[in-house]
Amino acid sequence: MTKGYVIVLKKFFIAIAILLVLSFIILGYIRLIPGCPVRLSLGPGIPEDTVIRLRSEMFLDEPLPVQWFYWIVNMLTTGNMGTSLHSLRDVSVDIAIFLPRSLELVIMAAIVMLVFSVMIGTFSALFKNTWLDNVLRILAYLGAVIPSFVFGILFLLVFGVSLRWFPIGGLPTIPVEYTLTGMPLFDSIVAGDFALAGNVFRSQILPVLSVSVGGIAYTSRLHRSSVIEILNADYIAFARVAGVSRKTLILKHLMKPSFIPTLTIYGLQVAFLLANMFLVESIFRFPGFAFYAFSVIQVKDSYGIVGVTLVFGIILAIVNALVDIGVAGLDPRIRLKASE
Amino acid sequence: MNHEIASKKINARSELFRRRCYKFSRNPLSMFGLVIVAVCMLFVLFAQYLVPFPDDAQLTTHMTKTFQAPSLEHIAGTDEFGRDVFSRAMIGLRYSLLTSIIVLGLSVPFGVFLGLIAGYYRNTWIDSVITRFTEMFMAIPTLVTAMVISALAGGGWFVGAVAIAVSWWAWFCRLTYTSAISVSNELFVVYAELSGVKVIRVILQDILPNISAPIITKISLDMGSVIIIAASLNFIGLGVQPPTPSLGAMVATGISYLPQQWWMCTFPAIIIMLVVLGFNLLGDGLGDALTLEVK
Numbered sequence: 001m002t003k004g005y006v007i008v009l010k011k012f013f014i015a016i017a018i019l020l021v022l023s024f025i026i027l028g029y030i031r032l033i034p035g036c037p038v039r040l041s042l043g044p045g046i047p048e049d050t051v052i053r054l055r056s057e058m059f060l061d062e063p064l065p066v067q068w069f070y071w072i073v074n075m076l077t078t079g080n081m082g083t084s085l086h087s088l089r090d091v092s093v094d095i096a097i098f099l100p101r102s103l104e105l106v107i108m109a110a111i112v113m114l115v116f117s118v119m120i121g122t123f124s125a126l127f128k129n130t131w132l133d134n135v136l137r138i139l140a141y142l143g144a145v146i147p148s149f150v151f152g153i154l155f156l157l158v159f160g161v162s163l164r165w166f167p168i169g170g171l172p173t174i175p176v177e178y179t180l181t182g183m184p185l186f187d188s189i190v191a192g193d194f195a196l197a198g199n200v201f202r203s204q205i206l207p208v209l210s211v212s213v214g215g216i217a218y219t220s221r222l223h224r225s226s227v228i229e230i231l232n233a234d235y236i237a238f239a240r241v242a243g244v245s246r247k248t249l250i251l252k253h254l255m256k257p258s259f260i261p262t263l264t265i266y267g268l269q270v271a272f273l274l275a276n277m278f279l280v281e282s283i284f285r286f287p288g289f290a291f292y293a294f295s296v297i298q299v300k301d302s303y304g305i306v307g308v309t310l311v312f313g314i315i316l317a318i319v320n321a322l323v324d325i326g327v328a329g330l331d332p333r334i335r336l337k338a339s340e
Numbered sequence: 341m342n343h344e345i346a347s348k349k350i351n352a353r354s355e356l357f358r359r360r361c362y363k364f365s366r367n368p369l370s371m372f373g374l375v376i377v378a379v380c381m382l383f384v385l386f387a388q389y390l391v392p393f394p395d396d397a398q399l400t401t402h403m404t405k406t407f408q409a410p411s412l413e414h415i416a417g418t419d420e421f422g423r424d425v426f427s428r429a430m431i432g433l434r435y436s437l438l439t440s441i442i443v444l445g446l447s448v449p450f451g452v453f454l455g456l457i458a459g460y461y462r463n464t465w466i467d468s469v470i471t472r473f474t475e476m477f478m479a480i481p482t483l484v485t486a487m488v489i490s491a492l493a494g495g496g497w498f499v500g501a502v503a504i505a506v507s508w509w510a511w512f513c514r515l516t517y518t519s520a521i522s523v524s525n526e527l528f529v530v531y532a533e534l535s536g537v538k539v540i541r542v543i544l545q546d547i548l549p550n551i552s553a554p555i556i557t558k559i560s561l562d563m564g565s566v567i568i569i570a571a572s573l574n575f576i577g578l579g580v581q582p583p584t585p586s587l588g589a590m591v592a593t594g595i596s597y598l599p600q601q602w603w604m605c606t607f608p609a610i611i612i613m614l615v616v617l618g619f620n621l622l623g624d625g626l627g628d629a630l631t632l633e634v635k
Contacts, residue, residue, distance in 0.1 A: 014475070015475070015479060019479055022476060022479060022480070033492060141617070141620070142613075145564065145616040145617040145620055146613050147571055147572060149571075149572060149588075149591065150591070150609045153595055153605065153609075271481070272481050272483075275481035275482075275483045275484050282575075282576055283595075293484070294487070297488055297492075300492060308484075312480050316481065317479070
């Protein structure tokens with residue numbers, strides 16, 4: 001049992017080590033771009049000593065391995081991830097502001113994806129080859145081939161512009177005294193301001209829906225085939241013969257085993273949600289992490305880019321670890337294999 | 341005697357191929373996918389002869405014809421410079437498909453080769469080096485890698501394609517690796533090794549043909565996924581640079597003219613959807629047909 005968790009932990013730490021190597025490559029790659037990044041981003045008319053001071057603060061005068069080493073030591077001792085040339089603040093401060101906003105969307109989208117894909121997949125499989133199954137399958141196919149930005153535009157036009165049900169973009173400002181986790185909806189609920197929470201929620205619905213449709217379509221297709229496979233298993237036929245009611249059969253004997261293969265793909269989809277936010281946030285002008293990442297990439301801000309890629313990588317590693325734990329929890333055979 | 345066996349073997353192979361073709365052709369959806377893909381390929385090769393206004397792909401302006409609704413002359417209307425949306429979308433489609441072909445042309449041989457090597461030398465240091473190397477490229481989502489590289493290396497559709505390929509090959513490596521591991525435990529591989537066949541021939545002649553089905557299926561499905569990734573890159577202004585048309589950028593500019601000039605972003609979006617649908621249907625059909633084995 002314990003050994004399984006050791007394996008998961010080991011995988012996680014390998015992923016972190018890989019990310020650190022990657023950060024070295026990124027820092028080196030950005031150095032290859034000609035011109036001084038500090039001077040380029042500050043623009044003309046900035047006194048020379050400011051440029052020199054910022055350069056030495058960012059360790060840009062040191063050789064690359066030294067710069068990388070200072071950056072890691074700095075991150076481990078003080079938690080600072082280097083000054084961003086985009087905001088002139090520390091990258092970790094920026095991430096603390098922008099990441100929770102997007103993370104909240106990702107969590108909501110993950111829940112929406114889980115509920116809908118399991119529901120659609122199970123229904124599709126239970127009513128296999130009926131009109132319901134065919135309609136759901138066609139919808140799933142369409143959902144998988146339409147890029148998420150098209151859904152974003154569609155939702156924006158239909159529900160935002162024409163029907164005016166939801167705001168067409170942006171995010172209501174959250175008062176500073178509410179800030180607890182940085183997640184707007186969570187913070188305003190905890191602060192007890194439900195009017196604001198409602199407004200925040202309304203502005204989150206459309207981005208969440210448009211980013212999760214593709215994932216729902218893809219995951220439900222997979223879940224359908226995995227439910228069908230379980231339905232054909234001998235023990236289901238035996239349970240039917242033994243007189244297990246349809247409800248118990250579906251909820252107890254079918255749900256859990258059919259979800260094992262789905263979970264791996266679902267985890268991958270959740271991990272990529274944050275990356276897919278790029279398009280959705282730019283459509284809904286949502287001031288989230290992807291928006292920050294995009295501005296950082298455009299000004300070629302070295303510490304910003306490294307910070308952003310680290311966050312993406314760490315989230316992917318966490319999701320992968322969670323999926324491993326989840327699969328082991330659902331499937332006793334894998335638990336046994338790991339403890340051997 | 342050898343000759344007889346050889347001819348029998350060829351017959352069995354051609355029989356299998358015939359039956360796979362038959363199974364593929366019996367599925368109307370797969371055939372629909374094939375037709376879409378064939379039409380796309382036609383446009384990739386001969387777009388400038390097939391579209392009514394090939395000059396509109398460049399910086400031409402027809403100020404008298406701006407924002408025309410779809411008509412017989414301009415079946416998808418005209419844009420803010422009076423350029424034919426249909427012609428631009430079709431030439432943009434050519435760049436999208438070329439991007440896909442370059443991405444897969446770079447990543448499939450590289451990924452499959454590394455995956456084969458790692459799978460054949462499983463549980464050795466070669467395996468762990470290749471696996472770690474692959475994980476490094478899978479650590480960051482493709483869209484993020486592609487954005488960083490194409491923003492830093494400066495635009496152009498070719499840079500965009502290479503940027504996508506940089507993280508794409510890792511998935512092929514992973515797929516090949518897992519399939520190669522299971523095949524290389526089979527007895528025929530062990531026999532080939534024992535009878536002194538060279539390693540490279542074992543890998544290419546015994547292992548590769550037996551794992552080609554999932555790879556071919558994934559290539560077809562990925563043609564669609566790469567188009568979506570490339571369109572997403574163009575959508576946020578990376579990859580193909582104006583005035584060269586690209587489907588994603590056309591959708592992005594079209595948004596600002598909604599809902600009055602709806603044709604400007606609807607038409608390229610439909611093209612993306614149809615092409616991706618075509619490659620997905622083809623991929624699913626190929627997947628079904630290729631899993632057919634000789635009984």
